[in-house]
Amino acid sequence: MYARIFAMNTNERKSPFRINRLVEILFFVSAAFLILAVYAFYHPQKPDVVPSGGGETAAPSAEPSPEGTPLPAHLTDPDSIFVFVDKNHPVPQDFVPSDLVSPYFNSTGEIIQLKAEPAEHLKKMIAAASKDKVQLVVFCGYVSYQTQDEYFQDRAAMLGEAEAGKVIEKPGYSEHQCGIAVDFSSNSTSATTVAYADTDAGKWLYEHAHEYGFILRYPKGKEQITGYSYMPWHYRYIGETYASMMYEISPDLSLEEFYDIKK
Ligand SMILES: [Zn+2]
CATH class of the missing domain: 3.30.1380.10 (Muramoyl-pentapeptide Carboxypeptidase; domain 2)
Known part of the structure; x- marks a missing residue:
């Protein structure tokens, strides 16, 4: 199996190194996804519930007020x-x-x-x-x-x-x-x-x-x-x-x- 996978390689002696590199890359990509997933879990997007139109008296257009900025x-x-x-x-x-x-x-x-x-x-x-x-x-x-x-x-x-x-x-x-x-x-x-x-x-x-x-x-x-x-x-x-x-x-x-x- 090993030989068949790397049959295309001209230098078979380098193959184990390439497998290690592949595993390494896969590991880092997986780790990055995992970190992103954990971050997304703990920092969910806030629902957009702020008034954005309609209403009985006026049409409000409140944006979320970031810390330190005045209210609309x-x-x-x-x-x-x-x-x-x-x-x-x-x-x-x-x-x-x-x-x-x-x-x-x-x-x-x-x-x-x-x-x-x-x-x-x-x-x-x-x-x-x-x-x-x-x-x-x-x-x-x-x-x-x-x-x-x-x-x-x-x-x-x-x-x-x-x-x-x-x-x-x-x-x-x-x-x-x-x-x-x-x-x-x-x-x-x-x-x-x-x-x-x-x-x-x-x-x-x-x-x-x-x-x-x-x-x-x-x-x-x-x-x-x-x-x-x-x-x-x-x-x-x-x-x-x-x-x-x-x-x-x-x-x-x-x-x-x-x-x-x-x-
Ligand atoms: Zn009261």
């Missing part, structure tokens, strides 16, 4: 339903949404304000829940910078500033100031706890809020990513298209992951 303009516009707000991305202190409305909600009796589009979708969501015999009690909508400051100071007085910072946004760092966030409650008189997740309303929201354009903003298990504790009562409007897209990926997908926000 529509994610920093506090008057956009796509705005991204977290502990590193504040809202200007004097910002007030341009289209606040005061729809009547069967909840606190207080005037609750939201931007027009989320308000309209919230009304539809409350009606849909009601058909399923679930009552959604709206506890909070738009909150001005000054009022958020009062809320934060109250909570800080109870918990200390560090702990308060995990369960309530500091003034100037709240989606509530953008008129797109809603807090629900079991009753209209007290702030909600994580037990809300186990109520009929909490379960209904978790399952259906995306159909009306709302997302669970601070999901369970994503505390390190969002910087906040699990808040099953805090939903934020982003429009039906992206809320549903996010829900399909995972009901617990954070906005940070969806927008590919680097810390």
Whole structure:
């Protein structure tokens, strides 16, 4: 066999050397493939889930924001339903949404304000829940910078500033100031706890809020990513298209992951 394979060789004495070279080359090629395969396994391509078109209000075209680069303009516009707000991305202190409305909600009796589009979708969501015999009690909508400051100071007085910072946004760092966030409650008189997740309303929201354009903003298990504790009562409007897209990926997908926000 050996002789036949190398019968073409004019110098048979060199054949073993050539086999060794061949084995060597094969070894290095295999090793290179193996390294590439291992690299690909540990560095999978991120899915392209960032909004790239459509939407109820505008046509966003967010690109993943590489570390250190500023966010695309529509994610920093506090008057956009796509705005991204977290502990590193504040809202200007004097910002007030341009289209606040005061729809009547069967909840606190207080005037609750939201931007027009989320308000309209919230009304539809409350009606849909009601058909399923679930009552959604709206506890909070738009909150001005000054009022958020009062809320934060109250909570800080109870918990200390560090702990308060995990369960309530500091003034100037709240989606509530953008008129797109809603807090629900079991009753209209007290702030909600994580037990809300186990109520009929909490379960209904978790399952259906995306159909009306709302997302669970601070999901369970994503505390390190969002910087906040699990808040099953805090939903934020982003429009039906992206809320549903996010829900399909995972009901617990954070906005940070969806927008590919680097810390
Ligand atoms: Zn909230």
